[in-house]
Amino acid sequence: MQYGKVTPEIIAQLKEMVGEKNVLTEGLENYSRDEMPHPEPRTPDVVVKPENTASVARILQLANEKLIPLTPRGGGTGLSGGAIPVYGGILLSLEKMKKILEIDEANFTATVEPGVTLAEFYKALAEHGLYYPVYPGELTATLGGTIATNAGGMRAVKYGVTRQSVLGLEAVLPGGDIIQSGGKLVKCSTGYDLTQLIVGSEGTLAVVTGITLKIAASPKKAELLFIPFNNLHDAISCVPDILKAGIQPIGIEFMQKDIIQLMERYNNKELPLHDYEAFLMLFVEADTEEEFFAISGRIDEVCRKHNAVDIYMPNTDEAKRTLLDAREKFYFAVQAMGMSDLADVVVPRSRIADFVEEVKKISARHNIPIIAFGHAGDGNVHLQPVGEGVKDESIRKAIMTDIFKAGISMGGTISGEHGLGFAKKDFLPMADSETKIELMRRIKHAFDPNHIMNPGKVLDF
Amino acid sequence: MQYGKVTPEIIAQLKEMVGEKNVLTEGLENYSRDEMPHPEPRTPDVVVKPENTASVARILQLANEKLIPLTPRGGGTGLSGGAIPVYGGILLSLEKMKKILEIDEANFTATVEPGVTLAEFYKALAEHGLYYPVYPGELTATLGGTIATNAGGMRAVKYGVTRQSVLGLEAVLPGGDIIQSGGKLVKCSTGYDLTQLIVGSEGTLAVVTGITLKIAASPKKAELLFIPFNNLHDAISCVPDILKAGIQPIGIEFMQKDIIQLMERYNNKELPLHDYEAFLMLFVEADTEEEFFAISGRIDEVCRKHNAVDIYMPNTDEAKRTLLDAREKFYFAVQAMGMSDLADVVVPRSRIADFVEEVKKISARHNIPIIAFGHAGDGNVHLQPVGEGVKDESIRKAIMTDIFKAGISMGGTISGEHGLGFAKKDFLPMADSETKIELMRRIKHAFDPNHIMNPGKVLDF
Numbered sequence: 001m002q003y004g005k006v007t008p009e010i011i012a013q014l015k016e017m018v019g020e021k022n023v024l025t026e027g028l029e030n031y032s033r034d035e036m037p038h039p040e041p042r043t044p045d046v047v048v049k050p051e052n053t054a055s056v057a058r059i060l061q062l063a064n065e066k067l068i069p070l071t072p073r074g075g076g077t078g079l080s081g082g083a084i085p086v087y088g089g090i091l092l093s094l095e096k097m098k099k100i101l102e103i104d105e106a107n108f109t110a111t112v113e114p115g116v117t118l119a120e121f122y123k124a125l126a127e128h129g130l131y132y133p134v135y136p137g138e139l140t141a142t143l144g145g146t147i148a149t150n151a152g153g154m155r156a157v158k159y160g161v162t163r164q165s166v167l168g169l170e171a172v173l174p175g176g177d178i179i180q181s182g183g184k185l186v187k188c189s190t191g192y193d194l195t196q197l198i199v200g201s202e203g204t205l206a207v208v209t210g211i212t213l214k215i216a217a218s219p220k221k222a223e224l225l226f227i228p229f230n231n232l233h234d235a236i237s238c239v240p241d242i243l244k245a246g247i248q249p250i251g252i253e254f255m256q257k258d259i260i261q262l263m264e265r266y267n268n269k270e271l272p273l274h275d276y277e278a279f280l281m282l283f284v285e286a287d288t289e290e291e292f293f294a295i296s297g298r299i300d301e302v303c304r305k306h307n308a309v310d311i312y313m314p315n316t317d318e319a320k321r322t323l324l325d326a327r328e329k330f331y332f333a334v335q336a337m338g339m340s341d342l343a344d345v346v347v348p349r350s351r352i353a354d355f356v357e358e359v360k361k362i363s364a365r366h367n368i369p370i371i372a373f374g375h376a377g378d379g380n381v382h383l384q385p386v387g388e389g390v391k392d393e394s395i396r397k398a399i400m401t402d403i404f405k406a407g408i409s410m411g412g413t414i415s416g417e418h419g420l421g422f423a424k425k426d427f428l429p430m431a432d433s434e435t436k437i438e439l440m441r442r443i444k445h446a447f448d449p450n451h452i453m454n455p456g457k458v459l460d461f
Numbered sequence: 462m463q464y465g466k467v468t469p470e471i472i473a474q475l476k477e478m479v480g481e482k483n484v485l486t487e488g489l490e491n492y493s494r495d496e497m498p499h500p501e502p503r504t505p506d507v508v509v510k511p512e513n514t515a516s517v518a519r520i521l522q523l524a525n526e527k528l529i530p531l532t533p534r535g536g537g538t539g540l541s542g543g544a545i546p547v548y549g550g551i552l553l554s555l556e557k558m559k560k561i562l563e564i565d566e567a568n569f570t571a572t573v574e575p576g577v578t579l580a581e582f583y584k585a586l587a588e589h590g591l592y593y594p595v596y597p598g599e600l601t602a603t604l605g606g607t608i609a610t611n612a613g614g615m616r617a618v619k620y621g622v623t624r625q626s627v628l629g630l631e632a633v634l635p636g637g638d639i640i641q642s643g644g645k646l647v648k649c650s651t652g653y654d655l656t657q658l659i660v661g662s663e664g665t666l667a668v669v670t671g672i673t674l675k676i677a678a679s680p681k682k683a684e685l686l687f688i689p690f691n692n693l694h695d696a697i698s699c700v701p702d703i704l705k706a707g708i709q710p711i712g713i714e715f716m717q718k719d720i721i722q723l724m725e726r727y728n729n730k731e732l733p734l735h736d737y738e739a740f741l742m743l744f745v746e747a748d749t750e751e752e753f754f755a756i757s758g759r760i761d762e763v764c765r766k767h768n769a770v771d772i773y774m775p776n777t778d779e780a781k782r783t784l785l786d787a788r789e790k791f792y793f794a795v796q797a798m799g800m801s802d803l804a805d806v807v808v809p810r811s812r813i814a815d816f817v818e819e820v821k822k823i824s825a826r827h828n829i830p831i832i833a834f835g836h837a838g839d840g841n842v843h844l845q846p847v848g849e850g851v852k853d854e855s856i857r858k859a860i861m862t863d864i865f866k867a868g869i870s871m872g873g874t875i876s877g878e879h880g881l882g883f884a885k886k887d888f889l890p891m892a893d894s895e896t897k898i899e900l901m902r903r904i905k906h907a908f909d910p911n912h913i914m915n916p917g918k919v920l921d922f
Contacts, residue, residue, distance in 0.1 A: 106701040106811035129705070152648040161648050163657070164625060177896040184809035186839035187613040187622050187877035189661055190885075190892055191919060192901045196624070196657035200650055217707045240567040244590070246678045246748050287707050291752075348645035350567035378647035416648035424651075431651055435638040440653050442907035446900065458652060 003087060003455075004067040006045035014048050014090075017058045022049040022096065031073065031091045035138075036081035036423050037340025044071065044091035051096045053170060053178060053209040060207060060452075061176030063090055069455045070174075072203040074145025075117060077138045079341050080421025082148060082202045086456035092207065094144050100124050101210070109167060109184045111212045114144025131218045133159035133250070136417070137328060144208050150200035152417030154251040154283065154327070157243075157377035159216075161417065163199045170210030171198055174448045184212060197443070202419050203454040205447040219285035221292050222250075226312040226323055227303050228276035232256060235278040236353040238306040239376050242282075245298055251283040252377030253327060254352065259373045263326040266333035271326055272312050272319075280308075280376060281327060330373070334384050342370075342383050342390070343400055343424075345407035346416030349379040358406040359383060366399050380416035381407075404430050420458050428459065464548060464913075465528040467506035475509050475551075478519045483510040483557065492534065492552045496599075497542035497884050498801025505532065505552035512557045514631060514639060514670040521668060521913075522637030524551055530916045531635075533664040535606025536578060538599045540802050541882025543609060543663045547917035553668065555605050561585050562671070570628060570645045572673045575605025592679045594620035594711070597878070598789060605669050611661030613878030615712040615744065615788070618704075618838035620677075622878065624660045631671030632659055635909045645673060658904070663880050664915040666908040680746035682753050683711075687773040687784055688764050689737035693717060696739040697814040699767040700837050703743075706759055712744040713838030714788060715813065720834045724787040727794035732787055733773050733780075741769075741837060742788060791834070795845050803844050803851070804861060804885075806868035807877030810840035819867040820844060827860055841877035842868075865891050881919050889920065 015023045024031075024047040032041035050056045063070040069089030076083055085091050098115035105128060112121065118132075119139035125131050136146055136153035145151075147169075152161040159165070168182030171194075182188060182195040198206055229235040235254055242249065260274050273279075282299060286292035300311045314320040334341065347355045356372045359381075363370040369386040383403055390396050404414045404427050413431045414424055428437060440459055447453070451461065476484045485492075485508040493502035511517045524531040530550030537544055546552050559576035566589060573582065579593075580600035586592050597607060597614035606612075608630070613622040620626070629643030632655075643649060643656040659667055690696040696715055703710065721735050734740075743760060747753035761772045775781040795802065808816045817833045820842075824831040830847040844864055851857050865875045865888050874892045875885055889898060901920055908914070912922065 104809075104811075105705065107809045108701070108704060109809075150650045150654075152650070156647055160625070163654070164621070173896070173900065179894065179897040179900065181897070183872050183874065185807050185872075185874065185877070186617055186810065187807050187836075187841045188874055189611045189613070189876045189878050189880045190874045191881065191889060191898075192666075192904055193611075193624070193657055193661055194897065194900065196654055197904075200654050205653075217705050220707065240569070243569060244566065244678045246681065346646050346648045348565075348568045348570075349647065350565075375648075380648045411644050411646075413644070413646065413649055413651045415650045416646070417650050419650045420652065428652060433640065435634070436640040436642070436655065437652075439634065439640065439655065439907065443653055443658075443904060446903035446907045 003069050003089065006068060006089060010062065010066060010068065011046055013062055014046060014059065018048055018050050018055050022051065031093065032084070034076045034078040034081060034083040036079055036084070036421065037342065039081060039084065042084055042086050042088065044085040045088045047091045047093055049093045049096045053172065056172045056207055056209050057176040057178055059090065059092060060172050060174055063452050064174045064176065064450055067450055067452060070452050071454050072207050074114065074142035074148065075140050077141045078145060078149060078421060079418045080423040082419055082421035082457055084422055086422055094142065097209065103128055103130065104184065105130070107184045108215050109212050110215050111210065112143055114142060114208050114211060116143050117141065118143065118146070125215060126218065129218050130215050132165070132213060132215050134162050134165050137331070143211055147199050147208055147211060148202050149417065149419035152378070152380060154253060154375065156375065157252055158248050158250040163196060165214045166195055166199050166211065167214050168212035169195050169198055169208055171206035171208050173206050174450065174453055182212065200419070202421060202458050204444060204458050205453060220288065221286045223284050223286065223292055224314065224320060224323060225282040225284065225296060225299060226272060227280045227282065228273040228309045229278045229307060230276060230309065232278040232356055233353040234307045235280050236376060238280060238303050239349055241302045241306065242299060245302055247295055247298055249282045249284050249377065251375065253281040253374065254376035255279045255281065255373050258371055259330065262333055263330060266336065267325050267329060269322055271322065273310060276309055281323065340384065340390065342385055342396065343403050344380060344382050344416045344418045345403060345412055345414060346380045347407050347410045347412030349377065351410040352376060352379060352381060355381060355406060355410055359403060362399065362402045362406065366395065368395070368399065379412065400427065422457055425458055425460060464530050464550065467529055467550060471523065471527060471529065472507055474523055475507065475520065479509055479511050479516050483512065492554065493545070495537045495539040495542060495544040497540055497545065497882065498803065500542060500545065503545055503547050503549065505546040506549045508552045508554055510554045510557045514633065517633045517668055517670050518637040518639055520551065520553060521633050521635055524913050525635045525637065525911055528911055528913060531913050532915050533668050535575065535603035535609065536601050538602045539606060539610060539882060540879045541884040543880055543882035543918055545883055547883055555603065558670065564589055564591065565645065566591070568645045569676050570673050571676050572671065573604055575603060575669050575672060577604050578602065579604065579607070586676060587679065590679050591676050593626070593674060593676050595623050595626050598792070604672055608660050608669055608672060609663050610878065610880035613839070613841060615714060615836065617836065618713055619709050619711040624657060626675045627656055627660050627672065628675050629673035630656050630659055630669055632667035632669050634667050635911065635914055643673065661880070663882060663919050665905060665919050666914060681749065682747045684745050684747065684753055685775065685781060685784060686743040686745065686757060686760060687733065688741045688743065689734045689770045690739045690768060691737060691770065693739040693817055694814040695768045696741050697837060699741060699764050700810055702763045702767065703760060706763055708756055708759055710743045710745050710838065712836065714742040714835065715837035716740045716742065716834050719832055720791065723794055724791060727797065728786050728790060730783055732783065734771060737770055742784065801845065801851065803846055803857065804864050805841060805843050805877050805879045806864060806873055806875060807841045808868050808871045808873030810838065812871040813837055813840060813842060816842060816867060816871055820864060823860065823863045823867065827856065829856070829860065840873065861888065883918055886919055886921060
């Protein structure tokens with residue numbers, strides 16, 4: 001694709017569309033990268049910050065007409081380089097579209113603009129005794145960004161991922177046309193589901209300008225359990241039996257000793273029962289104290305059958321915070337060590353322990369330590385290689401190839417929740433057949449015939 | 462589109478592909494219609510019953526090469542004419558692909574062929590203490606058919622519709638290529654979600670040949686509550702407050718006196734509290750007797766605040782069966798009266814009572830009684846006009862137009878769970894903009910450039 005240039009005339013047109021203050025042509029470093037490890041920064045030619053859907057439509061129409069590559073951007077917290085403007089052009093930042101348009105308590109929906117952050121959204125809902133169960137962890141992420149990547153997080157066991165909470169979208173197509181899809185509707189069998197097609201498409205099909213989300217009543221109690229085991233296989237083998245007992249935790253995380261030690265150093269706080277090899281951390285919702293104790297009693301019973309050493313329930317807010325910090329601040333601890341979140345492979349949840357075993361072998365083969373942890377309840381494993389060696393691109397690619405191959409061979413795929421973006425695009429042919437990728441290309445073409453939308457992401461052409 | 466003819470040569474090729482016994486050219490009346498009211502039967506030129514995916518692929522390749530229209534068919538229980546071969550050609554019946562390939566208890570998934578019926582599937586799962594929560598009601602429907610229409614049913618409040626339970630698909634594209642999408646995965650952010658695009662596409666994009674579904678542990682107790690009110694507005698206004706109290710029934714149905722009387726006549730059995738104007742029927746799951754009583758106590762409290770007259774809990778199996786029959790056999794009662802299920806409009810659930818009010822006005826305007834009932838928990842309302850008048854096509858269309866207009870004006874859309882098929886295709890432009898419909902056409906074209914897949918359904922070209 002031969003792209004057009006961002007000329008002074010185009011800059012002037014953009015300024016006319018959104019006002020001078022919302023068009024930046026200097027100091028654009030902050031828009032040249034996201035949180036992708038080993039980023040390859042690429043400064044856009046211009047940053048535009050529209051304040052409403054009509055402006056987005058005009059910008060897209062112009063970009064489409066002049067064949068200017070356009071990269072939408074939310075909070076810039078992505079881990080796959082989805083917001084890096086690899087071909088330059090226009091960086092469309094949704095940061096000024098941050099209105100919570102409606103919280104509809106009768107229908108349990110919220111309608112928002114894409115630039116609202118998770119932190120802002122959780123706070124606004126809490127004031128109504130409501131909450132948004134999707135919890136990807138990074139609170140400065142925008143809702144638009146979580147829709148682009150179909151963000152997952154720690155509560156997918158009970159509530160599913162972002163996709164399951166999106167009821168409707170307003171989106172602008174590359175030519176500037178605005179479409180509405182879905183709505184405040186629990187059921188819909190009226191034509192093709194464009195909502196679900198746009199969710200997870202990483203800004204390569206359309207720009208999302210309005211979002212209707214399913215929300216829920218806040219749980220009365222949200223507790224956690226911390227359960228040590230002598231090995232990971234025992235920990236993982238509990239999970240199906242917990243679910244089969246009819247218990248539905250909101251999340252089930254697994255950790256191994258290496259993580260526990262890392263987090264103790266990072267938070268400078270000792271964790272309980274830290275000498276064991278593997279751990280489950282269960283998040284449980286309940287309406288009453290009695291209900292919580294009934295649930296945790298049943299969890300205790302199941303876990304002991306699988307050789308759990310103990311069941312630890314933090315009984316003060318501080319003890320709970322210590323454990324939560326160990327889980328939630330993990331990514332920052334990793335960053336602080338110069339390590340990188342290289343992959344977020346997903347496998348059938350029964351295969352997590354096998355997959356982690358395989359990763360150990362890959363780690364030994366490349367002589368690079370790899371920390372594995374993640375979501376035992378949903379099969380999503382995060383992989384962090386440690387040390388200087390991994391900065392070498394060829395080694396990094398070789399490790400990623402081996403890790404993806406292992407995951408795929410177990411019925412998994414290469415990204416569970418971060419998306420492909422720029423970082424994993426080249427690996428898509430490992431996961432999917434050429435026939436299927438070609439079909440995706442035709443779908444992309446149906447939305448974006450000039451390929452201006454976030455080029456260089458998800459698919460190769 | 463100028464379609465090709467089914468020649469004796471093509472029949473011979475089909476016989477070579479699937480065996481003589483699986484190709485029918487006579488006695489095809491059973492394949493000329495589904496359960497759509499006022500059907501316009503259209504006999505296919507040939508019925509083919511492949512027994513495996515490879516055969517489906519060869520049939521589609523042939524149909525695509527010779528430009529023969531191809532209509533996939535499951536149980537033939539659809540209500541929108543989705544399985545009527547309106548252009549003749551090949552009727553591809555999936556009735557012989559009915560293997561339950563795997564029930565994976567560790568991952569809570571089942572992998573099946575599309576011809577497995579709901580009855581067969583529920584039974585097989587029950588033997589493992591498992592269940593499939595999606596419950597559209599018609600037990601002879603096939604799983605493939607429920608995926609084509611994104612079937613809803615009575616348990617959507619807690620478990621969502623078919624879409625939310627489909628984790629992966631195997632599908633054959635019109636050219637004969639086979640694709641795999643998704644898998645035993647709770648999370649996936651790897652390319653465009655073709656699984657969700659195919660779900661609800663009513664056989665117009667691809668033929669589904671394999672399905673991986675999310676299943677659940679069977680609830681220990683499944684109870685129902687029957688709650689009379691003096692008017693529908695009171696009944697409907699309970700629903701958000703029930704959900705806001707943190708109670709999650711699996712389904713909440715509403716009925717009015719007309720339905721109650723109809724069902725008493727049809728089942729020849731008196732229903733409890735039958736003199737009131739409006740009713741909620743709540744389906745509740747619980748693990749223990751105590752838990753059920755705690756939940757029903759809280760429901761009682763909420764409903765009395767909204768002027769519920771009584772809360773009836775059937776305490777014998779027979780009493781429970783009487784009430785279930787009133788709900789489940791409704792469609793047969795309607796059929797027996799020569800009435801038709803004309804529409805399954807969905808509106809935001811808070812608007813049900815307003816919508817039913819509006820339907821009363823439409824009914825009066827056309828001087829044709831219309832019975833409205835349905836899913837209070839998810840906003841899906843079924844509408845049954847009564848009497849000879851509605852057999853007149855222009856009156857039927859005028860009523861449908863008015864009903865759809867009312868639903869759309871309240872933020873709803875024209876089909877919640879039955880699909881558009883042939884019956885509602887012409888009304889799509891009322892619900893969606895030409896821009897959006899044109900985008901759907903381009904997506905259709907990306908899958909099926911020769912438009913052989915179920916032509917005459919969903920979209921006009």
